[in-house]
Amino acid sequence: MRLMSTKRHRQRRRRRTPHDGLIASFCKKKCSLRQQDDYSQSGARPRPGLDLPEDIYRHIHALMPLREAARAACVSHTFLQSWRCCRNLTLSKETLGLDGNGIDKDEMARDLISKVDGILKNHSGVGMKKLELNLYCCRKVDHCYLNSWLRIAFRAGIEELTMLLSLISEAEYNFPCSLLFSGSGKSIRYLKLSSCVFRPTAELDCWRRLKELWLTNVLITDDELECLLSNSSMLELLWLFRCNEIVRVKIPCQLQRLSFLRAGQCRKLQEIESNAPNISTFDISGSNLVKISFGGALQVKNMTIMCSYQPNVIWYSKLT
Template sequence: MQDILRHIHAQMTLRDAARAACASHTFRHSWICRPNLTFSRETLGLYSNNASGDVVTRDIISKIDQILQNRSGIGVKTLKFDLLCCDNIDFSYLDSWLHIAVTPGIEEVILNLPLPTMSVYNFPCSLLSNGSGNSIQYLDLSRCALRPTVGLGCLRSLTRLHLFCVRITGDELWCLLSNSSALVRLELWYCNEIISLKIPSLQRFRSLDVVECNSLQVVESNSPNLSKFYFSGLLGQISLGGSLQVKNLSMICSYQANIVWYARNNLLYIAPNVETLAISSPSETVNTPMLSGKFLHLRHLEISLVGMAAYDYLSLVSFLDASPHLEKFMLAHRMEHDSILGGPPHDLRQIPEQRYDKLKNVKISGFCSAKSLVELTCHILENTTSLDCLTLDTTWYPRCSVTKSGKCYPLMDRDSLVEAQKALVAIRRYVVGKVPSMVKLNVLEPCSRCHTIEPLV
């Protein structure tokens, strides 16, 4: 019966568990040994919107200090501090709380701090060397400094490491990773002190996310079983050790041009066996080259183009030609172009005949009247024997049917609405007649509920 009551008490929210411990001797012992501690404004019951930042910080410090000073510090499995609402907190409290709660046997440590105003909190690495590091499986730190050294103890249980706005250098991160042989997933967000990211040979390592680490110039992984790599930021030198296991690769670049060109030229060397590939580029000033190398395992390709430079969409045939097993192709674009309408009838360019025998689903978002985009669409229709569905969406933004507000957001401006009408004309004139009877054609127009649409004269 005691075990059942302890389990029930552990499932309560922090506030309810504390109240139960005050009201019942039966629950007092389980409160002292409560395994999961989550400290935030919500869990501590501090909901007042009128309180000043200093008052909220004072109340949070008081409650956390009282709770931790009156418990054994033994048996904590999960420790989470969500202190984002604290404007100014004395770091000595943080040190005291962590030393009380981070003891051998702890599995998860999550520390979410506010943006530093004066100084940055230095996470005490000694906590990872006193035996506690042996049991930690998940370490999540935000807006602090982490300075591990060569003498750091073994983090033999650490499987996931998430660092957000953490001050740590590439060499310091190497020290941490070198002691984490069980690591499976690494996530680095806005860690701007890292110039060179080098990952040692970790046999269990599977997933790497690198997001907007603005000083980063080199990414090098020697882990043989890396299977997922998500990169967002400025591309530099990337080496995945010739890994044959990378199956899922994303390259999202908002401030660097010609990422599609880069991918076609380099990805066969970086991840030759990729199966799912997502590329985002703000602009392409050069066409995608036709090369002999093949992505023999690529099945899902997503390309997003969001810049203002004109581009020959037909050159994307290079990716289709290089991917004999491609099943799904998604293209999203929002770039300037020369319309196929407004002049004499155009002869569409022809590319030497290709056959795409596996391609089943094609979707183009932001479909417009660009001549090269119409040519790409017609090329796919004429050379794909396996196509089941073609979706041409003349809009770019999420529709009211999927947004929480129930409205399309943001609304399309007048020029975009005019272009959408031109796209519909181009579809009727050049595309519809080429759609085989067994292919389902979905043409999506701007939402008439949220937009005033005037048909072209």
């Protein structure tokens, strides 16, 4: 009886399909992956044969969209470390998956602020080069949050900063220029602000590397803007839109690299005087007549002038 049982067992083994081997292999792989995940959750390093250099993990992580990168950080210790050293952060309702239909706007705004706060507070402060805060959907953001986020960014040596607040409300938030006194803001190359009060002073020596300045619905005076420009010798682009405290824009000759200048819908603007020698594109729009003066050699090749309710003004001009 034992001999017959042994033979039947051998015959059953011979009749097994080739798929059994694949299933077994899959089970082994699944088990291996599960072990790797256990390693990642516990913080232990995986087997040497499966390990990759840290810079490769970071490169892979950097190529992911923000939502996928955040999800990967939730399940992998390696990607979590990469997330805490993320170089480029674009934080908005779209990138954080909060733009679905039927969501209450106030609830969405609270959720967005909470998520942004969590992400930035968990960042190590190492390696951050670009921070984009798109908060235009939030009617009001506690200034303590904004100050905290900017402090983290400046401490990290940020190079590109975008902070877009709601255009619906009046500019109330005072951009904390005091954070720049420590020298942590000297790395700024790109600055884009909206709906805030911006008061740069002569004591600030932090604009020498600034290449692009975008101000929308920002309160800044003539003297403050001139002071900033006189300390921004690397500036290539200047964009002023709805900056309603500005009456006169004076651009010094030190701005040898400035090639693009735009001023739009600045209600009190009366005069633009530029001594920058290499401006090639100049745009101006609004409802008021503005005196325009370009000193020195005229390098402007593309000029757009759009002045509403002023029938005697040339609205478009192209110089070649």
